[in-house]
Amino acid sequence: MRQFTISFNDEIKRIASDKIYCALLFILPAISLLFFVCYFSGDSIRELPIVVVDNNKSTLSRKLIEMIDATSCARVDYIAASSDEAFSIIRKGRAYAAVIIPHSFQADIITNTPTKVALYNSGVNISTNGFIAKDIQSVVATFSAGIELQRGVPFAKIMAVGFDKHILFNPYLSYTYYLSPCFMPMMITIFTMLATAYAIAQREGREICTLLGRIFPTTLTMWIFAAIMLIFLFRVLGVPLKGSKWIVLLSTLLLVTVYQAIAILFTALTHNRHLSLSLGGGYSVLAFTLSGLTFPTMAMFPILKFVSHLFPFTFYMKIMVDQAIRGTSGNSATDIGYMSLFLLLPILVRKRL
Amino acid sequence: MIKSIAKECKIIFRNSGVVLILILAPLLYATIYSSCYAKQVLESVPIAVVDHSHSSSSRELIFRLNASPYLSTKYSAADIEEAKMLFYSGKVYGIVYIPKSYDSSLLLSEQAKVSIFCDASYFLMYRQVFQGFVSVISSINRDRSSGEAITFESHNLFNSYLGYGTFIMPAILILVLQQTLLMGIGVVGGIYSRKGLYRGGNALQTLISKTVVYGAIYALIASYILVIHYRIFGYPINGSTLSCIAVIAPYLLSVILLATTISTLFKREESAIICTLWTSIPTLLLSGASLPPEAIPHWMYIVGKILPSSSAIPAYIRVQSMGATTADVYKEIGVLWILVAIYGTTAFIALKKRMPGRTTKSRTSNLLPYDNRHTLL
Numbered sequence: 001m002r003q004f005t006i007s008f009n010d011e012i013k014r015i016a017s018d019k020i021y022c023a024l025l026f027i028l029p030a031i032s033l034l035f036f037v038c039y040f041s042g043d044s045i046r047e048l049p050i051v052v053v054d055n056n057k058s059t060l061s062r063k064l065i066e067m068i069d070a071t072s073c074a075r076v077d078y079i080a081a082s083s084d085e086a087f088s089i090i091r092k093g094r095a096y097a098a099v100i101i102p103h104s105f106q107a108d109i110i111t112n113t114p115t116k117v118a119l120y121n122s123g124v125n126i127s128t129n130g131f132i133a134k135d136i137q138s139v140v141a142t143f144s145a146g147i148e149l150q151r152g153v154p155f156a157k158i159m160a161v162g163f164d165k166h167i168l169f170n171p172y173l174s175y176t177y178y179l180s181p182c183f184m185p186m187m188i189t190i191f192t193m194l195a196t197a198y199a200i201a202q203r204e205g206r207e208i209c210t211l212l213g214r215i216f217p218t219t220l221t222m223w224i225f226a227a228i229m230l231i232f233l234f235r236v237l238g239v240p241l242k243g244s245k246w247i248v249l250l251s252t253l254l255l256v257t258v259y260q261a262i263a264i265l266f267t268a269l270t271h272n273r274h275l276s277l278s279l280g281g282g283y284s285v286l287a288f289t290l291s292g293l294t295f296p297t298m299a300m301f302p303i304l305k306f307v308s309h310l311f312p313f314t315f316y317m318k319i320m321v322d323q324a325i326r327g328t329s330g331n332s333a334t335d336i337g338y339m340s341l342f343l344l345l346p347i348l349v350r351k352r353l
Numbered sequence: 354m355i356k357s358i359a360k361e362c363k364i365i366f367r368n369s370g371v372v373l374i375l376i377l378a379p380l381l382y383a384t385i386y387s388s389c390y391a392k393q394v395l396e397s398v399p400i401a402v403v404d405h406s407h408s409s410s411s412r413e414l415i416f417r418l419n420a421s422p423y424l425s426t427k428y429s430a431a432d433i434e435e436a437k438m439l440f441y442s443g444k445v446y447g448i449v450y451i452p453k454s455y456d457s458s459l460l461l462s463e464q465a466k467v468s469i470f471c472d473a474s475y476f477l478m479y480r481q482v483f484q485g486f487v488s489v490i491s492s493i494n495r496d497r498s499s500g501e502a503i504t505f506e507s508h509n510l511f512n513s514y515l516g517y518g519t520f521i522m523p524a525i526l527i528l529v530l531q532q533t534l535l536m537g538i539g540v541v542g543g544i545y546s547r548k549g550l551y552r553g554g555n556a557l558q559t560l561i562s563k564t565v566v567y568g569a570i571y572a573l574i575a576s577y578i579l580v581i582h583y584r585i586f587g588y589p590i591n592g593s594t595l596s597c598i599a600v601i602a603p604y605l606l607s608v609i610l611l612a613t614t615i616s617t618l619f620k621r622e623e624s625a626i627i628c629t630l631w632t633s634i635p636t637l638l639l640s641g642a643s644l645p646p647e648a649i650p651h652w653m654y655i656v657g658k659i660l661p662s663s664s665a666i667p668a669y670i671r672v673q674s675m676g677a678t679t680a681d682v683y684k685e686i687g688v689l690w691i692l693v694a695i696y697g698t699t700a701f702i703a704l705k706k707r708m709p710g711r712t713t714k715s716r717t718s719n720l721l722p723y724d725n726r727h728t729l730l
Contacts, residue, residue, distance in 0.1 A: 019730055020623070020627055020628075023627070028627070038653060039635075039650065044648065045644070045648045048645065091671060091676065091677040091678075092682075096645075114501065115504070119505070119506065119508065120508050121507060121509055121510065122511055123511050123515050123519070123520070124512055124519075124523075124671075125520060126520045127643075127645065130480055136505075136507075140503055141505065144501050144503035144505075147502040153499070154462065156462050157498055157499065158501075159498075160459060160494050160498065161414075161465050161467060161490050162464050163468065163469055164466065164469070165469055165471070165483075166468065168472055169472060173479075178473075186634070187631060194631075277627065278370065278378075278626055282381075285630070285634070286385060289389050295389065295390055295395070296478060298395070300389055300392065301391065304389055325474045326441070330443060
């Protein structure tokens with residue numbers, strides 16, 4: 001215990017005298033937290049600019065354009081003379097999609113001839129693509145149904161099967177709710193990994209108590225940052241916390257500790273500060289992709305699905321989604337158990353410490 | 354000048370850590386990330402079906418749902434409670450509820466109602482489940498109607514099957530070039546400080562030699578990533594070579610000059626890693642490639658333009674994925690050249706501060722082996 005206290009006090013002195021250590025523990029995590037709070041306080045995706053090619057220029061085509069403009073996700077910013085001009089506007093980055101109304105639009109409707117409206121939707125951003133497609137499809141379907149009703153077609157004939165849609169857990173499809181509960185903890189893991197490797201790599205004195213004394217200031221600081229992050233997440237950004245706040249807090253503190261254990265592993269394996277920082281940093285950054293939040297692991301190659309389990313962040317992400325967003329007990333206890341296994345890693349390399 | 358270039362090369366290639374960051378890391382990151390998204394499309398998302406109709410019509414609906422590439426009706430639940438259990442345990446990501454009246458409503462020419470429950474905690478799961486379900490219902494409605502007044506045709510441009518890799522990887526690949534350059538040049542800056550290599554050098558000569566050396570190395574790495582790697586993973590190549598070069602040349606140049614400016618602040622190698630590694634995700638988010646600019650606070654998006662990646666990522670995606678010409682992305686190219694001018698000036702000033710010249714050398718000869726007055730970290 002005495003050795004722990006001595007090494008802890010020495011580390012505090014080192015932090016106070018080393019600018020980069022100080023920045024790593026306090027300034028950079030604070031900047032990154034503020035960045036994410038500001039970033040996710042922005043609007044949800046709406047009013048995306050689109051271009052319309054109105055080849056018909058009739059009362060009905062104008063009515064359809066007004067309806068498209070009134071949707072929450074799409075905003076008609078340009079009326080182009082031709083599809084070439086519309087595609088050129090998309091290539092210039094001024095619009096995400098083009099809606100093309102045919103020459104015979106009104107005449108076809110009046111003469112009871114089927115007509116069509118085409119949407120050319122840029123797929124380079126699948127988020128904007130999804131929002132635009134959903135809104136425009138529903139506008140065209142409503143417009144079409146309105147015409148058929150006026151023609152006296154019974155509603156059940158227009159839409160034989162209707163459906164009730166229930167979007168669970170994130171009904172407004174908020175990107176803040178979706179991404180911030182995982183992006184923000186990931187930043188904490190990066191700083192934890194770097195600070196722990198910085199504290200112990202290439203230094204004399206490898207007794208367990210000395211080692212623990214050295215990493216404990218990082219543990220305390222990152223635990224405090226983790227708690228502040230949770231307050232920002234649930235109080236400032238308004239991310240729902242439907243499950244147990246204690247499980248969320250416990251797993252977040254565990255995440256910090258687990259990343260310290262992994263930092264010890266990297267440092268013991270490399271015995272080089274520079275290398276352990278590079279490897280540890282790279283490992284922390286990759287964790288987000290392999291967690292499967294944005295692109296599910298079930299769609300990855302089996303080997304990568306397996307590799308995703310070598311990252312405690314994968315289990316943490318599941319806990320956050322289950323506890324915060326879904327409010328279900330899910331498998332949080334098992335996930336916490338898996339995460340805890342990473343704490344044993346330093347034992348494997350104790351002889352190299 | 355040649356001596357100065359040789360000195361820079363020696364520092365890079367004699368230090369395994371620098372080689373790892375500057376040369377191996379971009380290749381490794383590009384391969385790992387591309388492999389993660391290699392399958393591109395999420396297919397056969399498991400859903401549960403609660404069929405209370407038990408009719409030929411409901412069986413047809415289930416058959417069509419299962420035939421959708423996006424869905425797999427893996428579980429058939431007896432009631433909504435059982436389906437909920439499957440849902441909460443993470444076995445399914447959607448529930449389709451077919452009521453008892455489904456078949457009779459269709460026979461009586463009334464509208465039949467179906468309920469769908471989608472899990473929106475994973476956006477891609479939600480999207481596939483919802484899209485798969487809507488297209489099946491639309492096809493049933495089309496078959497049963499006498500013809501729609503207006504047919505809706507949807508075409509996805511530049512990424513027809515909406516591949517996730519095709520969407521995000523071009524941005525990541527461009528970003529990897531910037532981040533590894535920032536870190537690598539930063540580490541070399543740390544070596545310069547630690548070994549006192551700034552002393553006695555000529556700022557302009559050092560700046561030119563650094564630009565030439567890193568420019569040459571990254572011209573090769575960028576060529577590999579943006580040509581060979583792009584082809585291996587099948588990312589869209591619709592732009593002309595000249596347009597690509599028109600974006601990438603000022604991009605690499607501005608990144609090298611920005612990195613050189615920052616590198617003069619570092620006292621040691623690890624300072625560079627610590628200060629630059631964490632910036633990857635914020636930088637990607639600011640580029641507008643992941644979340645569109647409309648969803649980012651406007652001031653952040655504008656401030657983000659000081660980073661070369663914020664202009665290069667959208668410009669390169671438009672050129673290579675959408676087939677835009679140089680004229681279509683002239684604004685972004687203009688911003689990149691402005692950044693070249695700004696960071697060129699800052700790099701020269703920063704190096705000049707660290708390299709006071711030969712006259713100063715004699716005056717400072719009594720100082721410590723290396724002078725770190727101008728380093729911050």
